[in-house]
Amino acid sequence: MPQFFVNRPIVAMVIAIITVIVGLVSMARLPVAQYPNIVPPQIQVNATYVGADALTVEQSVATPIEQQVNGVEGMEYMYSVNANNGSMTLNVFFGVETDPTDDQILTQMRQAQANSQLPAPVVEYGTTVQQSTSAPLLLFSLFSPDDTFNSLFLANYAYINLNNELARLPGISNVSIFGAGQYAMRIWVTPDQLAKLDVTAQEIINAVKQQNRVNPVGKVGATPIPPGQEFAYTVIGEGYLTTVEEFGEIVVRANADGSILRLKDVARVELGAQNYNVVGRFQGKPAAIIALYQTPGSNALDAARQAQELMAKLAERFPPSMQYTESLNTTLAVTSGIEEIVKTLFEALLLVIIVVFVFLQGWRATLIPLLAVPVSLIGAFAVFPLIGFSINTLSLFGLVLAIGLVVDDAIVVVEAVEHHIEEGMSARDATLKAMQEVSGPVVAIALVLSSVFIPTIFIPGITGSLYQQFAVTIAVSVCLSAFNALTLSPAIASLILRPKGETRGPLGAFYKWFNNMFGQATNNYVRLCGTAIRKVVLSIGFLGLLAGAALFFGSRLPPSFLPEEDQGYFYAALQLPNASSMERTSAAAAQVEKILMETPGVEYVTTAVGFNLLSQVNTTYNAFFFVTLQPWGERTSAQTQYKNILRSVNAKLAMMPSAMAFAFSPPAIPGVGTSGGVNFVLQDRSGGTVEFLAEQTQTFMAAASKRPELENINTTFLPSVPQLKLAVNRDKALTEGVAISDAYDSLRAFLGGTMVNYFNRFGLQWQVYVQAEGEYRTVIDKVGQFYVRNRQGESVPVSGIVQSEPRFGPEFTMRFNMYRSAQINANAAEGYSSSQAMAAMEEVFAQTMPKEMGFNYLGMSFQEKQAAQGVSPVAIFALALVFVFLILAAQYESWSLPFSVLLGTPIAVFGAFFALWARGMENNIYAQIGLIMLIGLAAKNAILIVEFCKSEYEGGKNLFDAALAGARVRLRPILMTAFAFILGCVPLWTATGSGAISRQTMGTAVIGGMSAATLFAIFIIPMLFYVVEKLSGSKPGGTKEAEAKPPTS
Secondary structure, X not given: OHHHHHHOHHHHHHHHHHHHHHHHHHHHHOOEOOOOOOOOOEEEEEEEOOOOOHHHHHHHHHHHHHHHHOOOOOEEEEEXXXXXXXXXXXXXXXXXXXXXXXXXXXXXXXXXOOHHHOOHHHHHHOOEEEEOOOOOOEEEEEEOOOOOOOHHHHHHHHHHHHHHHHHOOOOEEEEEEEOOOOEEEEEEEOHHHHHHHOOOHHHHHHHHHHHOOOOOOEEEOOOOOOOOOOOOEEEOOOOOOOOHHHHHOOEEEEOOOOOEXXXXXXXXXXXXXXXXXXXXXXXXXXXXXXXXXXXXXXXXXXXHHHHHHHXXXXXXXXXXXXXXXEEEEOOHHHHHHHHHHHHHXXXXXXXXXXXXXXXXXXXXXXXXXXXXXXXXXXHHOOOHHHHOOOEOXXXXXXXXXXXXXXXXXXXXXHHHHHHHHHOOOOHHHHHHHHHHXXXXXXXXXXXXXXXXXXXXHHOOHHHHHHHHHHHHHHHHHHHHHHXXXXXXXXXXXXXXXOOOOOOOHHHHHHHHHHHHHHHHHHHHHHHHHHHHHHOHHHHHHHHHHHHHHHHHHHXXXXXXXXXXXXXXXXXXXXXXXXXXXXXXXXXXHHHHHHHHHOOXXXXXXXXXXXXXXXXXXXXXXXXXXXXXXXXHHHOOOHHHOHHHHHHHHHHHHOOOXXXXXXXXXXXXXXXXXXXXXXXXXXXXXXXXXXXXXXXXHHHHHHHHOOOOOEEEEEEOOOOOEEEEEEEEOHHHHHHHOOOHHHHHHHHHHHHHOEEEEEEEEOOEEEEEEEEEOHHHOOOHHHHHHOEEEOOOOOEEEHHHOEEXXXXXXXXXXXXXXXXXXXXXXXXXXXXXXXXHHHHHHHHHHHHHOOOOEEEEEOHHHHHHHHHHHOOOHHHHHHHHHHHHHHHHHHHHOOOOHHHHHHOOHHHHHHHHXXXXXXXXXXXXXXXXXXXXXXXXXXXXXXXXXHHHHHXXXXXOOOHHHHHHHHHHHHHHHHHHHHHHXXXXXXXXXXXXXXXXXXXXXHHHHHHHHHHHHHHHHHHHHHHHHHHHHHHHOOOOOOOOHHHHOOOOO
């Protein structure tokens, strides 16, 4: 093949140009993302049982739905949250390989089977099934700088004018608005006034139902009718009422004397809020917080970009004194990280150019390897659409590392051609001769570097997707590089390479010094190689020592899944003593806001008082904070680095009196869970009481708090919230002639509010509520002013038939895989990894929990556990070695020769582990990918030596001389390719900004491993070739085996 392209160089150039064009076209159309599509689909089922407490919701709503949904095809786990406000949210998580739309349909079909078991009010209210994620993709904060508009107006402006527009965007599953509730027609009644006028709450509810309704009538003149009818008219009846005044005119009672009692006479009617559970704030000022949630499987960058463009367009219609700010954008880490990687690509390319120019010492020779870079890297994008890949951090990592690899093959070709040109051959003849020598190594290196990633095919789930994106990118680039080395490089070499003339000036002096130094180094290298062969026992002992050191340092590295990165934002949570009021919580939240806003490096603080993202439940004593940091380029000082900000904030929050507050990281993969750290689930598998689970949770947390691996341990489980139990005395109720249901309906109307029906306004439909005025709901003794009608039509005080008693109960319950559970969150302490923290939690469980208890994980912790239980990194590494061995055996038609290539691998592993250990890093996925790659890189160096040693040995030299000849001839291309690769990875080692830890980890692993392979392995490989060939009994052509003995001196 090389001869064809040497004879027809334009064909080679055309193929390269077409490859680049196709790659550029594909690149322009590829989606951009932080990671490949690795977020497991999440389907959310929502139901509401108005007025029900958490346990009632759990038993009557969650349990029947879970029983039907459990085991739906592709499900990994599910959990429900059942709150005292009557809401039930069931989150069902599926495998990453499933289709979100199919998952939604299957879940909806299962949920529908539970409808016959649900209470009628739940079915009437409606149950929704939708795709969703746990944490928002974007937050837009709507506020009034001069306080012209209150929070109710801001929130409902968002509901009316923004919500539906944003919800229609592709990639957005749903939109939530934190702030005041949606508009509702609020009918506030005063119980004492009702008692004076002998009116009950139920009579008001009935009056509203009867007079606020849609009344379709029909048509005049509609067929069939007698002949002669000329016109047909639609008859319009009264529809829903729309204004406060219209509702005020509702007739509650018409008296016998002709007087009329209207709703405005017994109640205050206003356009208020549906609920008052959550208060939104931005930078400490009232705001409507618009949260956009991403559709599973969609492209986050595209969804965010379209939302930003739409908001900018909608803002043009804002009234004066209304503004918005993008207070949280979780995709900034993606765009910034990709910008950093692209910058790294160019830095790596520049360093590679310098290395190649220094070694090849001429622009002609340097040009050939450089042409391989765009063809191989850009050409790789042509394959991406065929296999469903995107432009993401992992595929770009692969390209950064590939820069140092794709020039290697071309360097090998150029170096071989120049070697023969210096011997007096023409460029064409030198090229043909060189290609006969190096075609085998080029093909072998490409096959080895590609085959090393074959085991990643067998890795399932998120881990497999992460490995495969990187692996395929490297493999495709290397294969294209090898193809270029066999086509484009020889074609151009035969055209432009010339015998080198003497370079004058400073550059000439540098070349002369460099060549002299390199010549001396080569002689010393060959002499040391000879010594290593003569002292073979010591050499093998040294190799064993490095292998032992690799195991030692490897065991000292804390295992991990994905690193905790600076994503440009973090979360904070606040919890006051149980049952604290919203007023008290709001005041404490203001203190937290002040701390956060005064922290250097913080740009925006967005607050949702009354909400907790961790539990997804609204309570009056929780608040949640979304904290956006300044851009990475503006946070250059030590105190504005992510970990230091988090440490400083937590230290200040820990000093708050009478409240618990803490800051924590978001999940490493956006969309997988709601927080970083460890998300542990403690399960009561015996079906016991809430008290039993609470006792075990306290025992577990007390023991876990003593473990050095864990910090910031907290739980969302609130089992002992002060509550009041109201029970209707059945005997008294029946004696008084009061229906028990009427008594409870009256209590719900006065205390919790009763949703009566609907009204239309602003083009949307809203709800109508009846509830007692606030001053009648401050203490339970006020129920003495509530009345209910008995069978005789008499008003009976509710206090006479109900009894109240204080008690403690859960604010909400959580069921994980149908077991009542408690979620426990913790962070890994300084110096420990998430895997070590999870192991500590499991040890605490084994030491403290009875057999009735079980455990599981949520979010990122669940994925990390799945990865740990799947194909282990050791197995992947071993499989990679096996595949490389088999490829080499097939290449060389020898079972023994591959050993001389692969036995040097422990040296590279030692270098990687030592470098990671020295920099205090973890053995995470990025380090593991680097280790697997090192098998191919270490084998590449060895192949270059062994291939030539084998050729010399088969040419008739004795084994010792052949080994040293291979070492001498191949030192220059080995050092060129090694330095090109190492310096190409330096920008990864020194990375800063978004995604820096992952880049540093991978750069550290491959630079450490390649440096060790270059410094130590090149002395060991000739010795290994000698020993392996000696032990295998192979013989050179026409020589005796005895000639293979090394000289004694």
